Structure formats: C-alpha cells, structure tokens
Amino acid sequence: MSNLLLTAAQMRALEQAAIDSGRVTGLELMERAGVGAVDAIFAEWPEMAAAPGRAVVLCGPGNNGGDGFVVARVLAGKGWDVEVFLYGDAERLPPDARVNYERWCELGKVLPLGDAPDAIERFPDLTIDAVFGSGLSRPLEASLFRTLSCFSQQFVVSLDAPSGCDLDSGRVLGEDGQAFHPALVIAFGHRKVGHACGDLERASKVVVVDLQLSREIAGRAGFFAEREIVHAVQVRALSPIFSKRNDGHKYDHGHALILTGGMGRTGAARLAARAALRIGAGLVTCAAPGAAMMECAAQLTAVMLRRYDNAEALAAMLEDDRINALCLGPGMGVSARVSALLDVALASGRQVVLDADALTVLAGRDDPFSLLHSKCVLTPHGGEFARLFPDIAARLKAPAMSGPAYSKVDATRDAAARAGCTVLFKGPDTVIADPNGKAAVNSAAYDRAAPWLATAGSGDVLAGIITGLLSRGVPPYHAASSAAWLHLEAAFAFGPGLIAEDLPEALPAVLRRLASDQAAFEAVTTSRPST
Ligand SMILES: NC(=O)C1=CN([C@@H]2O[C@H](COP(=O)(O)OP(=O)(O)OC[C@H]3O[C@@H](n4cnc5c(N)ncnc54)[C@H](OP(=O)(O)O)[C@@H]3O)[C@@H](O)[C@H]2O)[C@@H](O)CC1
Numbered sequence: 239m240s241n242l243l244l245t246a247a248q249m250r251a252l253e254q255a256a257i258d259s260g261r262v263t264g265l266e267l268m269e270r271a272g273v274g275a276v277d278a279i280f281a282e283w284p285e286m287a288a289a290p291g292r293a294v295v296l297c298g299p300g301n302n303g304g305d306g307f308v309v310a311r312v313l314a315g316k317g318w319d320v321e322v323f324l325y326g327d328a329e330r331l332p333p334d335a336r337v338n339y340e341r342w343c344e345l346g347k348v349l350p351l352g353d354a355p356d357a358i359e360r361f362p363d364l365t366i367d368a369v370f371g372s373g374l375s376r377p378l379e380a381s382l383f384r385t386l387s388c389f390s391q392q393f394v395v396s397l398d399a400p401s402g403c404d405l406d407s408g409r410v411l412g413e414d415g416q417a418f419h420p421a422l423v424i425a426f427g428h429r430k431v432g433h434a435c436g437d438l439e440r441a442s443k444v445v446v447v448d449l450q451l452s453r454e455i456a457g458r459a460g461f462f463a464e465r466e467i468v469h470a471v472q473v474r475a476l477s478p479i480f481s482k483r484n485d486g487h488k489y490d491h492g493h494a495l496i497l498t499g500g501m502g503r504t505g506a507a508r509l510a511a512r513a514a515l516r517i518g519a520g521l522v523t524c525a526a527p528g529a530a531m532m533e534c535a536a537q538l539t540a541v542m543l544r545r546y547d548n549a550e551a552l553a554a555m556l557e558d559d560r561i562n563a564l565c566l567g568p569g570m571g572v573s574a575r576v577s578a579l580l581d582v583a584l585a586s587g588r589q590v591v592l593d594a595d596a597l598t599v600l601a602g603r604d605d606p607f608s609l610l611h612s613k614c615v616l617t618p619h620g621g622e623f624a625r626l627f628p629d630i631a632a633r634l635k636a637p638a639m640s641g642p643a644y645s646k647v648d649a650t651r652d653a654a655a656r657a658g659c660t661v662l663f664k665g666p667d668t669v670i671a672d673p674n675g676k677a678a679v680n681s682a683a684y685d686r687a688a689p690w691l692a693t694a695g696s697g698d699v700l701a702g703i704i705t706g707l708l709s710r711g712v713p714p715y716h717a718a719s720s721a722a723w724l725h726l727e728a729a730f731a732f733g734p735g736l737i738a739e740d741l742p743e744a745l746p747a748v749l750r751r752l753a754s755d756q757a758a759f760e761a762v763t764t765s766r767p768s769t
C-alpha cells in the first residue's frame with residue numbers, strides 16, 4: 239500500500255489527470271470506487287458475502303452520493319434488500335452521480351433523507367454513509383446530523399470520509415464538531431491526510447480501495463513536489479543506518495551526550511541514554527551535575543558517565559568533536575542554569591534534540607528561535623507546542639468552520655518553518671515536519687493503536703532514539719520520523735503492561751524483524767528474472 243497521504247485537492251488532481259489521459263472516465267472511476275467498496279465490506283465481514291441482508295444507503299448531493307448509488311446497485315445485484323435515501327435534489331446531482339442515480343432508479347426507489355430514520359425499524363444489517371466525502375465545505379446542518387446519528391449501529395460504513403469530517407485535517411467541521419462515527423471507512427484511491435490525523439476516534443478502521451490511477455497516469459511518482467507531499471511514516475526494512483558495519487569502530491557510530499537533571503531527577507535522561515545506545519549510537523554518555531553522579535553511577539553500565547556542573551563545563555566537554563549529538567531537556571528542570579546550557583549546546587553547532595524542560599525554557603525566551611539551526615529537532619507535546627507557537631496552536635484549536643481545514647500537518651509545517659528546524663509534534667497522530675515543508679505522520683490509530691504507550695518516560699525514550707539516530711548520521715527529519723515509527727513498533731513488540739524501561743529493550747526485536755524483512759526483500763529482488 240502506498241504511504242502517501244493526500245489532500246482532497248491532490249486526490250482530485252490525480253483523478254483529473256487520469257481522466258485527462260483519456261484512458262478512464264469519471265464514471266468508470268466511480269464504478270471502481272463503488273464495486274471496490276462492496277468488496278472491501280465483504281472482506282471485512284465475510285458473513286455478509288455469504289448471506290445477503292438488508293442495507294440502507296444514505297446518499298449526498300455530490301459524487302460521494304454517486305458512489306453510494308453504485309454501492310446500492312452492486313448490493314442489490316448480490317441479492318441484498320436495499321433502501322436508498324438522498325440528501326438534496328436529484329436534479330442538481332453532478333453528471334456522474336446523476337447517471338448512477340438513474341441506474342439505481344431502474345432498480346428501486348429513492349426517498350428523502352429525512353425519511354431514513356424509519357428504515358431503522360426494519361433492522362438494517364449494513365448502513366452506507368455516502369453523504370459527503372472530499373467535497374465537504376461547511377459543518378453539517380443540525381437536522382442532518384440528527385438523522386445520521388440514528389444510524390450509529392455496528393455495521394456502518396463511510397465512503398471516503400465519515401460525513402462531517404474534513405479529509406484534509408481529520409477534523410470535524412463546526413463549533414461543536416458533529417460527524418458520523420462509522421465502524422469502517424473506505425478511502426478511495428489513497429489515504430487522505432485526514433485519515434491519519436485529527437479526531438482519530440471517529441472510526442475503528444480505514445481501508446483503501448485502489449482506483450488503479452497509476453495505470454492511467456504514467457510517471458506518477460513525480461506528480462507532486464516533495465514539499466507538497468505528506469507521508470505516513472513507514473520504516474520498511476533494516477536500512478544500513480540501523481545496522482553496524484563489521485569493520486566499524488565505536489566512534490564510527492557516533493557519540494551521543496545526554497544531559498541529566500539533578501539528584502532524584504536523572505531517570506528521564508537515563509531512559510533516553512539507554513534508547514540512544516540500543517538504536518546503535520557507538521558511545522553514549524550521560525553528563526550529570528556533581529550531586530547526581532552517585533545516583534547515575536549506581537544505575538549505568540554500558541552508558542558512560544561524566545560530570546558537568548555548569549555551562550562552562552559543558553563547553554569544555556564539547557571540545558571533544560567526536561561528540562556529535564546532544565539531548566537536552568528530560569528531567570532537567572526549568573532554570574537559568576538550563577538556559578545557559580541550552581545556549582552552549584546550540585552555539586556548538588552540534589545536532590541537538592530539545593525535549594521536555596528544554597522546550598519550556600526556550601518558550602520563555604523573548605526570541606525562542608534565534609539560536610536554532612537546521613541540525614536541531616524539537617519534540618513538543620501539545621502543551622509545549624502551545625507555549626512555543628501560541629498563535630499556531632490557537633489556529634489549530636479554533637473550531638474549523640470550513641473545509642479544507644487547518645490541520646496538525648499544516649501547524650507542524652508552519653512551526654518548523656518558523657523554528658528553522660525539524661519539529662516532531664507528539665500525539666496519537668505524531669507529525670514530523672522540516673523547514674522546507676517535508677512532512678510525515680506517524681499515526682497510532684486503528685490497527686496501530688497502542689494506548690499502553692502513553693506511560694511516564696515514554697517521551698524520554700523517543701528523544702533518546704532520535705539522538706541515537708542523529709549520532710549515527712541520520713539527518714534530523716529522517717531521524718525524527720524513523721524514531722517515531724520505531725518507538726511505536728517497540729511498544730507493539732512488548733505489548734500491554736509496558737513501562738518506559740521496556741521500550742529500549744524492545745528495540746532489538748524490532749530491528750531483527752526489519753533485518754529479516756530486508757533479507758526477504760533482497761531474496762525476492764535478486765531472484766526476480768530481469769525483464
Ligand atoms: N472525482 C472523481 O473522479 C471521483 C470521486 N469520487 C467520490 O467523489 C467524492 C467527492 O465528490 P464531490 O467533490 O462531489 O464532493 P462530495 O463530498 O460528494 O460533496 C459535495 C457536495 O456537497 C455539498 N456540501 C458540502 N458540504 C456541505 C454541507 N455541510 N451541507 C450541505 N451540503 C454540503 C457541496 O455543496 P457546495 O459546497 O458546492 O455548496 C457539494 O454539492 C469523493 O469523496 C469520492 O467519494 C469517487 O467516486 C472516485 C472518483
């Protein structure tokens with residue numbers, strides 16, 4: 239499956255290019271969408287394929303409604319008893335939807351959507367939401383939402399979008415955000431950005447129906463500029479950056495320096511250090527204030543330990559140019575001392591991960607971004623993001639009244655451009671962006687939901703993985719996005735009951751699996767006959 243996440247406009251551009259190629263018509267694409275949707279429903283619930291039942295199809299005034307008419311016809315052809323309702327005026331349907339409306343009218347009736355709640359008394363086995371897809375432009379009318387809410391039963395399927403939800407942002411339009419809550423969303427062509435971020439509790443699963451647009455559009459790979467594209471993060475195979483060369487020396491794999499807080503506050507940095515080591519940094523050193531040295535010494539083995547008491551001591555330590563990545567923030571506290579350390583770290587020009595308290599210190603400055611540079615990575619959660627970028631956060635938080643709505647991807651891109659460095663905005667939908675507009679989402683939703691990852695110290699481990707990858711020479715944006723993916727995979731590898739200490743220890747299993755995927759990939763590509 240492609241890991242592109244498109245906006246509605248990009249999807250329309252792809253569809254239009256396919257149509258302009260002359261190899262497919264809009265009507266054929268609609269047929270592929272409707273037929274593919276029924277296949278996807280039967281794949282999800284095979285018992286429905288075996289025993290036709292009753293279906294209600296709720297159609298809207300645009301092409302999403304057109305897809306609904308196709309689904310109605312295909313289901314009826316398979317022996318289903320189908321009732322169809324339309325929101326709006328059939329005379330004003332766009333041409334392809336109108337054709338499918340008329341095709342359906344040869345098989346059955348179309349009643350006004352306001353009558354749909356009566357159909358519930360006939361106990362439908364399946365409800366199709368084809369009211370709005372990528373063309374949603376404003377909030378749902380209250381009466382429409384009331385009608386749709388009558389259908390909140392188990393087997394509700396939304397075509398392309400849960401109606402009421404904006405596909406560019408995943409946000410529900412309106413003051414009080416009301417949208418459909420389906421069991422299954424069937425995305426047409428590609429996942430959209432809104433399938434991976436925003437209000438992710440809307441649905442329990444998203445599947446993609448391939449509209450086979452690539453068959454129609456030659457050279458589609460370069461269709462969009464890199465900075466316009468959003469990717470779903472996916473580390474597919476063990477890249478050379480995660481494995482170590484046989485002939486390598488430990489310094490070839492970098493030296494990460496993690497600063498700890500004072501006595502009783504060193505755990506967060508130690509977690510980050512352990513993660514940096516597990517992801518393959520050649521050397522990892524925790525630097526601790528004198529009072530915290532004993533505490534750290536009692537806990538650390540493979541991670542080395544050095545003392546620093548102030549910014550001058552850190553500057554002296556950084557005269558060793560083998561130290562190539564720093565992590566500041568976890569457990570450090572918020573103080574003038576930490577602010578001075580931040581200045582030294584940033585002035586050193588090293589790769590720097592700023593997390594937790596370091597972000598709060600930064601946000602307290604008159605000009606938080608003046609010292610940042612392209613080798614920095616900021617890893618804010620929602621609260622830290624709002625302190626650092628209050629206007630951007632306010633825009634994201636304000637109710638979305640029209641589509642396409644401002645998304646978490648837009649917000650993270652704006653933040654990265656302002657900060658001049660990579661920003662990883664945490665959440666169940668973690669977004670990573672660089673100052674040039676590159677963006678990716680690591681979505682912990684649907685089949686990748688890992689609620690047990692929300693545990694104390696989990697963020698410190700993420701900061702450590704990023705620092706470790708930076709020290710290995712992975713560029714900041716890729717380090718941050720790969721780390722987000724690896725962090726979530728480590729949580730899956732361990733499973734429920736996870737505490738933050740388990741995350742670094744779960745990384746080797748993730749790396750082993752990537753290595754075996756790589757071996758399988760190489761076996762396939764080397765055995766494939768050349769054409
Ligand atoms: N293009 C293709 O080839 C293919 C497209 N496909 C399908 O098409 C879908 C996109 O179709 P679409 O662009 O017609 O948009 P859609 O979501 O049906 O609705 C637009 C209509 O709703 C109206 N409207 C909006 N918000 C409203 C509100 N709150 N309350 C009331 N009305 C509101 C809006 O009115 P307007 O904003 O113009 O006033 C307009 O009339 C896409 O998701 C996929 O399912 C597939 O078949 C594959 C091939």
Ligand SMILES: [K+]
Pocket residue numbers: 302367368369370371396397398399400401
């Ligand atoms: K829909």
